[in-house]
Each structure stands twice: as C-alpha cells, then as structure tokens.
Amino acid sequence: MLAASKYAPVVLLFVIALAIPVLMIGIATIVGPRRLGVKKKVPFECGTEPIGDTRKRFSVRFFLVALLFIVFDVEAVFIFPWAVLFRQLGLFGFIEMAVFLFILILGLVYVWKKGALEWE
Amino acid sequence: MANVESLRYFLPELLLTALVLAVFLVDLGLKRKKVPIATLMVVGLLVSLYAVLKTPGAEGVTLFLGMVSLDPFSVFFKVIFIVTAVLVTLFSMESDEVEEKNFGEYMGFIAATTLGAVLLASSNHMLMAFLTLELVSVPCYVLAGYISRSRRSSEASLKYVIFGAASSGLMVYGISLLFGVTGSLSFEGIRDALSAGNPGEIIVLISLIFILAGLGYKIAVFPFHMWCPDVYEGAPTPITAFLSVGPKAAGFAVLVRMLHVAFSSSDGAAAYLTDISSVDWPFLVAIISAATMTIGNLLAINQSNIKRLLAYSSIAHAGYLLMGVVALSQLGTQALLFYFVVYLLMNLGAFLVVLNFRSQTRSEQIGDYTGLAWRSPIGAFVAVSMAIFLFSLTGIPPFGGFIGKVYLFASIIQGERFIWLAIVAIANSVISLYYYARIIKVMFLRGIDAEDLGGFVSSPTTITLLTILAVGTAVSGIFWGPIARWVSHSASLFFG
Numbered sequence: 223m224l225a226a227s228k229y230a231p232v233v234l235l236f237v238i239a240l241a242i243p244v245l246m247i248g249i250a251t252i253v254g255p256r257r258l259g260v261k262k263k264v265p266f267e268c269g270t271e272p273i274g275d276t277r278k279r280f281s282v283r284f285f286l287v288a289l290l291f292i293v294f295d296v297e298a299v300f301i302f303p304w305a306v307l308f309r310q311l312g313l314f315g316f317i318e319m320a321v322f323l324f325i326l327i328l329g330l331v332y333v334w335k336k337g338a339l340e341w342e
Numbered sequence: 343m344a345n346v347e348s349l350r351y352f353l354p355e356l357l358l359t360a361l362v363l364a365v366f367l368v369d370l371g372l373k374r375k376k377v378p379i380a381t382l383m384v385v386g387l388l389v390s391l392y393a394v395l396k397t398p399g400a401e402g403v404t405l406f407l408g409m410v411s412l413d414p415f416s417v418f419f420k421v422i423f424i425v426t427a428v429l430v431t432l433f434s435m436e437s438d439e440v441e442e443k444n445f446g447e448y449m450g451f452i453a454a455t456t457l458g459a460v461l462l463a464s465s466n467h468m469l470m471a472f473l474t475l476e477l478v479s480v481p482c483y484v485l486a487g488y489i490s491r492s493r494r495s496s497e498a499s500l501k502y503v504i505f506g507a508a509s510s511g512l513m514v515y516g517i518s519l520l521f522g523v524t525g526s527l528s529f530e531g532i533r534d535a536l537s538a539g540n541p542g543e544i545i546v547l548i549s550l551i552f553i554l555a556g557l558g559y560k561i562a563v564f565p566f567h568m569w570c571p572d573v574y575e576g577a578p579t580p581i582t583a584f585l586s587v588g589p590k591a592a593g594f595a596v597l598v599r600m601l602h603v604a605f606s607s608s609d610g611a612a613a614y615l616t617d618i619s620s621v622d623w624p625f626l627v628a629i630i631s632a633a634t635m636t637i638g639n640l641l642a643i644n645q646s647n648i649k650r651l652l653a654y655s656s657i658a659h660a661g662y663l664l665m666g667v668v669a670l671s672q673l674g675t676q677a678l679l680f681y682f683v684v685y686l687l688m689n690l691g692a693f694l695v696v697l698n699f700r701s702q703t704r705s706e707q708i709g710d711y712t713g714l715a716w717r718s719p720i721g722a723f724v725a726v727s728m729a730i731f732l733f734s735l736t737g738i739p740p741f742g743g744f745i746g747k748v749y750l751f752a753s754i755i756q757g758e759r760f761i762w763l764a765i766v767a768i769a770n771s772v773i774s775l776y777y778y779a780r781i782i783k784v785m786f787l788r789g790i791d792a793e794d795l796g797g798f799v800s801s802p803t804t805i806t807l808l809t810i811l812a813v814g815t816a817v818s819g820i821f822w823g824p825i826a827r828w829v830s831h832s833a834s835l836f837f838g
Contacts, residue, residue: 325363328363328367331370332370
C-alpha cells in the first residue's frame with residue numbers, strides 16, 4: 223500500500239474523532255456515581271412536562287399536496303431563467319419550453335381528473 | 343453530436359416517451375380498460391421496436407454531447423427490453439392480481455421502466471447512467487407494491503425502496519469520488535484520466551466498490567441480494583417476471599459498458615481488454631460472481647414458495663452472467679449477451695407457468711404442483727413447458743440454457759486467469775439441478791391418479807405464449823447460429 227501514507231492524516235482524524243466521545247462517555251460511566259430515581263427521570267429545567275407522543279399521525283393528503291407543490295415549483299424554477307433569456311433563445315427555446323409545459327399540463331389534467339386536487 | 347442533430351437518432355426513445363404519456367391519458371377516459379390499454383402498449387412498443395431497428399447510425403454515434411451512445415450493443419439491449427415489455431404486457435392481461443381500476447397507471451409504469459432501461463443501456467456518462475438507473479428503479483418500486491390491500495406487496499415495495507435508496511446513495515458517492523480523482527464523468531474521459539497516470543489506488547478502489555454497490559443492487563448480486571426474494575414474492579407475478587429480466591438486463595448493460603469503456607482499454611490483442619485502473623477489479627468481480635451463484639443456489643434448495651425459488655435462481659443466474667464480465671474478452675461479452683436472449687425466453691416462460699398456476703389454484707406453493715401433468719391435457723402441456731424451462735435454466739442439452747452456459751464457461755477458460763471460477767460454476771450447476779428437478783419430480787412423478795383435484799385450464803393466449811417461449815428455448819439450443827451472429831456483432835464494439 224504505497225498510497226497509504228497519503229491518507230494517514232485522515233485516518234488519524236477518524237481515530238481522534240472516535241476517541242474523544244468514547245473517552246468522555248466511558249469515563250463518565252465508569253467514574254460517575256449512579257443513583258437513579260423518579261425525580262431524576264422528570265424533565266429538568268426544560269419547561270413544561272410533556273403530554274402525549276410527538277409522533278402524531280396526520281393525513282396522507284398532505285404528502286400528495288407536497289408532491290404536487292414540488293412539481294409545479296420546479297416548473298417555475300425552469301421558467302424564470304427561460305423568461306429572462308427569452309429573446310436570445312429564440313424560436314428553439316420557445317418550442318422546448320412548449321414541449322416541457324405540454325407534458326406538465328398533461329400531468330395536471332391527469333391529477334385533476336383522478337381527483338387528487340380535492341381534499342375530501 | 344449536438345442536441346438538435348441528435349434528435350434524428352433518438353426516435354425510439356421519443357416514441358416510448360409518447361407511449362408513456364398516451365397510456366396515462368387513455369386511462370382517464372375509459373371504464374373497461376384492460377384490452378384497449380394493453381393493445382396500445384403492444385402497438386406502441388412494437389412501433390418503437392421497429393424504430394430501434396430502422397434508426398440510422400447504428401454503427402456507433404454518440405448523441406447529446408456524449409451523454410448517450412447509439413451502437414450495436416445498445417441496440418441489442420433495446421430489443422431485449424422492448425420484447426420483455428411486450429411479453430409482460432400480455433402476461434398482465436392473463437393475471438388477476440392487478441385491478442382494472444389501476445391498469446393504465448400500471449402499464450404506464452412498465453412503459454416508463456422500459457424507457458429508463460433503453461436509456462440506461464445506451465448511457466455513456468456517469469450522470470446519465472445514474473439518472474436513468476433511477477428512472478428504471480422508481481417505477482419498479484411502485485409496481486412491486488401494486489396489489490392493493492396486500493401486506494406482502496406493500497412490504498415488498500417498501501423493502502425495495504429502502505434498499506434502493508441506500509445503494510443509489512452509495513453509488514452517487516462513488517461517482518463523486520471518481521470525478522474528484524479523474525476530473526471527468528464521461529466513460530471515455532475517465533478512461534483517459536486513468537490511463538494517463540495513477541490517481542491513487544485507494545480512492546479508485548473505494549469509488550469502484552461504491553459504484554458496484556449501486557449496480558450490484560440492480561442486478562441482485564451478493565452481498566446486495568437480500569431484497570430480491572421478498573420483493574419477488576410480494577410483487578404481482580407479471581412484475582416479478584419483469585423485474586427478473588428487464589431491470590436486471592439494464593443493470594448488466596451499464597455495468598459492462600462502464601467496466602469495458604471506463605476501466606479498461608484494448609492496447610493488447612484485439613479480442614481482449616486490459617484493466618487500466620490500478621485496482622484489480624476483474625478479481626473483485628470474480629469473487630462477487632462466485633459468491634453470488636453459490637449463495638443463490640444454496641438458498642434456493644430449501645424454498646417451498648415457487649416465486650422465492652425462482653428469485654434465488656435469478657440471483658444464481660446473475661452470478662453466472664457476471665462470468666462474462668470477468669472474462670473481459672469479446673467471447674465473454676458475447677456469452678453474456680447470448681445468455682440474456684436465452685434467459686429472457688426461459689425465465690419469462692417459467693414465470694408464465696407460475697402465473698397460470700396461480701390464477702387457477704391461488705397457490706404459489708411447490709407442493710401444490712403435485713401431479714400437474716396428470717390433471718388434464720392442458721395441465722400436461724403446462725407441465726411439459728415448465729420442465730423445458732427448468733431444464734434450460736439448469737443448463738441441460740438440448741435447450742438454450744446449455745449453449746449459453748457453454749459460452750460463459752468457454753470465455754472463462756479461454757481467459758485462463760479464473761479457471762477456479764469455471765469449476766465453482768460447474769459445481770453450482772449441479773446444485774441447481776437438485777431444486778429445479780424437485781419441481782419436475784412433483785409435477786410428473788407424484789399424484790399420478792390426481793384427477794380428483796379438478797381439471798387445469800389455461801387461456802388460449804397463455805397456451806400460445808407458452809408454446810412460443812418453449813419452442814424458442816428448445817430451438818435456441820439446437821439452432822443457435824443466428825443468435826450467435828447477432829450477439830457477436832453487438833459485442834464487437836468494445837474490442838479492436
């Protein structure tokens with residue numbers, strides 16, 4: 223491994239980065255006293271006591287809206303630079319953008335017809 | 343070639359794109375969908391197949407500023423993908439697992455996967471390869487979960503997505519490392535940089551391993567094969583058939599092109615390539631190949647579900663196919679392409695029998711195949727076809743699988759470096775005979791007086807397709823000259 227010496231600093235960095243947390247947690251576990259109790263498990267100076275689980279279920283419709291949003295957001299991202307350079311791009315640019323928009327509009331028609339835009 | 347001029351050579355892909363859009367749109371207007379949409383699919387695919395064969399410049403041009411390459415090799419794989427898609431469309435008509443309500447979307451995703459595969463086989467640039475790999479993967483994730491309200495199908499889809507996301511992440515990381523040391527993403531650019539000087543073996547090795555992880559997942563080789571049995575079992579049967587041939591062939595196409603163009607050069611004899619990176623990747627691939635076929639065959643022995651068994655068998659076949667990559671010679675690439683022609687016939691045939699049996703009996707258990715040959719005349723026909731496909735998968739003459747294996751073994755032995763791999767492969771063929779023959783035994787030698795199980799029927803379409811595939815499997819083992827000429831023309835690109 224001739225090239226190995228080139229990577230020695232990287233390996234050293236890995237070793238140090240691993241050693242520091244291992245040492246800190248390790249020493250604390252070995253040296254520190256352990257007295258578990260009810261009082262120790264309550265939230266400490268962090269505001270109110272938690273109620274319920276943070277993992278709430280919410281409607282799958284939000285994902286659909288997010289997906290549709292991304293599609294049309296990306297469309298806007300493509301259209302802005304094209305609009306700025308419209309004159310330089312000429313007819314070819316116009317046709318390209320027309321093809322792109324045509325495909326996107328087909329997509330819009332599809333989701334509309336399938337009822338993906340209705341909340342209920 | 344610049345973008346606008348390239349369009350002239352890009353007609354098949356444009357037709358496939360139009361087909362994807364058309365299938366989605368036709369789906370909107372119809373109530374009874376299956377027949378019109380399947381007709382549209384078959385017609386559209388055949389038109390683009392015609393366009394593939396008639397496109398000028400098939401002797402080798404690069405399109406879109408070097409992103410896509412049009413050559414005999416990519417034309418070969420385009421034909422394979424489109425034929426597979428046509429057959430899977432017909433299979434889907436025979437299957438009751440896909441609801442009519444979703445049929446348009448389902449077919450649209452098959453067309454989109456085919457488009458991705460066609461582009462993947464011709465991509466000549468790392469970014470194009472990655473993008474089209476995703477275009478192949480994403481519709482497949484959806485297709486694997488297409489049986490609505492089926493836990494197994496959803497599980498299959500989720501497993502496929504999670505494994506897929508992890509391995510494509512690794513692949514992109516590998517590509518970025520390779521770009522860092524070679525300064526190029528096109529396959530030729532990487533080759534020039536690698537042959538100009540040694541950019542550091544560790545970096546090249548790491549990036550190659552990461553890229554192999556992404557592609558190895560797509561073709562389901564050890565150690566990236568774990569998703570395969572679960573996905574194959576849970577997915578609708580036509581989709582299992584599709585996954586085992588289409589995306590796998592696409593993964594192999596880009597693997598061969600990448601390794602042969604970017605990581606090797608033909609400065610020696612015309613029929614051989616030499617490895618130009620400082621990494622001994624043929625050895626690495628040889629190890630993967632041996633491990634894949636051994637794991638696949640050993641785990642297949644104990645399966646009771648026929649789809650799982652065929653999943654392990656397809657893992658083992660990925661191992662055999664990798665031998666053609668290891669050989670790094672014209673004969674090796676020819677053997678790989680030849681095997682794909684035969685593999686398409688026999689593997690799709692075996693899945694068609696599974697599909698037919700499932701629609702008759704609602705069962706995928708091997709035990710339920712007991713006495714299939716004696717139940718009814720059609721049962722006997724189906725059992726005989728299945729026996730042909732299974733014998734061919736084992737590699738027993740006079741079927742196509744035998745000739746395919748002979749070519750693969752010959753390429754390894756001709757290369758002389760990896761004789762041990764040929765020995766491992768022969769041992770594996772013997773193991774595979776055990777579990778393939780177990781199905782044949784159950785169908786023919788058990789339950790000879792099993793008529794009380796009820797008659798077994800198939801639709802005329804199934805019978806026609808089975809006849810075509812079985813005859814194809816048998817004929818390709820006896821009269822293989824035309825296929826051999828076609829593949830040697832397709833494989834000659836990287837050599838000389």
